[in-house]
Amino acid sequence: MSNIVPATPTNIARAAAILRDGGLVAFPTETVYGLGANALASAAVRKIFAAKERPGWDPLIVHVTGTDMASRLAQQAPPELTARFWPGPLTLVLPKLPGVPDETTAGRPTVALRAPRHPVAVALLAAAQLPIAAPSANRFRRPSPTCAAHVREDLGDRVDLILDDGPTPLGIESTVLDLTQSPPAILRPGGVSREELENVLGPVTLAPGVEDEVAARGLAGPGMSVKHYAPRARVELFESDAALRKRAAELTRAGVLYPQPETLFAQMRALDAEGVEVILALLPPPVGLGLAVRDRLFRAAGLQPQN
Ligand code: AMP
Numbered sequence: 001m002s003n004i005v006p007a008t009p010t011n012i013a014r015a016a017a018i019l020r021d022g023g024l025v026a027f028p029t030e031t032v033y034g035l036g037a038n039a040l041a042s043a044a045v046r047k048i049f050a051a052k053e054r055p056g057w058d059p060l061i062v063h064v065t066g067t068d069m070a071s072r073l074a075q076q077a078p079p080e081l082t083a084r085f086w087p088g089p090l091t092l093v094l095p096k097l098p099g100v101p102d103e104t105t106a107g108r109p110t111v112a113l114r115a116p117r118h119p120v121a122v123a124l125l126a127a128a129q130l131p132i133a134a135p136s137a138n139r140f141r142r143p144s145p146t147c148a149a150h151v152r153e154d155l156g157d158r159v160d161l162i163l164d165d166g167p168t169p170l171g172i173e174s175t176v177l178d179l180t181q182s183p184p185a186i187l188r189p190g191g192v193s194r195e196e197l198e199n200v201l202g203p204v205t206l207a208p209g210v211e212d213e214v215a216a217r218g219l220a221g222p223g224m225s226v227k228h229y230a231p232r233a234r235v236e237l238f239e240s241d242a243a244l245r246k247r248a249a250e251l252t253r254a255g256v257l258y259p260q261p262e263t264l265f266a267q268m269r270a271l272d273a274e275g276v277e278v279i280l281a282l283l284p285p286p287v288g289l290g291l292a293v294r295d296r297l298f299r300a301a302g303l304q305p306q307n
């Protein structure tokens with residue numbers, strides 16, 4: 001029997017009870033679907049790593065109701081940032097307080113926090129009254145899930161319940177901003193643009209992508225590993241539509257990808273399902289959400305992001 005249920009108040013209450021009992025629940029956020037567990041329970045968090053086949057060095061984002069809950073887990077976030085961008089698709093990396101398990105932060109002295117704004121995520125956090133560790137609900141290295149069927153496809157019965165509320169509005173993950181560096185560094189571009197952050201903070205840096213091996217040794221954030229978000233097909237990238245069309249004319253089993261942030265991952269999965277061998281993707285300019293789309297496309301192609 002399928003574990004996908006509509007995100008009704010009754011099912012949200014059921015999901016909250018599963019989280020309190022140490023189980024796994026997939027739920028929609030405004031970015032992508034998350035695979036949630038009680039962030040304060042090591043055993044529950046370990047189930048996330050097992051279900052996703054995610055390596056233990058890759059820390060999780062902890063979802064909170066807001067700054068009150070955040071203040072119990074980490075040093076205070078800059079109020080000008082939380083006032084402007086929370087709830088929303090901005091994850092803040094901050095020095096953690098005692099009590100946040102090492103499993104959640106992959107042994108790091110910092111924790112990544114975000115207050116989501118999707119009504120189902122908000123209702124689930126309110127019902128559970130727990131910080132919820134939730135990475136994207138895909139299998140490691142697969143494109144992030146933007147609907148309940150993608151979660152089911154990747155995780156099947158490894159998750160106790162999948163709350164379905166249709167496609168996620170943004171379709172691309174949160175921006176991860178490291179506030180322990182000066183100036184602050186974007187570890188992963190996402191739903192809040194660099195320009196929006198710089199309007200509030202002044203200049204922020206953009207961390208370069210790094211090889212998995214470096215990340216595995218704890219030298220860099222995991223979303224920063226180069227090969228990530230990969231469809232099964234090989235991905236070729238183009239800066240101009242003319243060059244893309246010329247290449248398309250040379251190939252027989254190629255699919256074309258004109259990415260929008262909201263549909264990028266769904267398009268990658270759809271092209272994989274069609275069985276194309278090569279995906280030819282047009283890179284958007286590196287402004288606004290284009291920066292995040294370029295980042296995901298470079299990673300899907302196994303290349304160092306260039307902006
Ligand atoms: P996801 O699996 O898509 O939710 O990705 C979570 C991402 O958050 C990771 O891949 C990291 O880039 C980032 N992250 C989480 N915790 C930390 C941390 N303590 N320090 C640096 N980056 C982090």
Ligand code: MG
Pocket residue numbers: 135136144
């Ligand atoms: Mg992910």
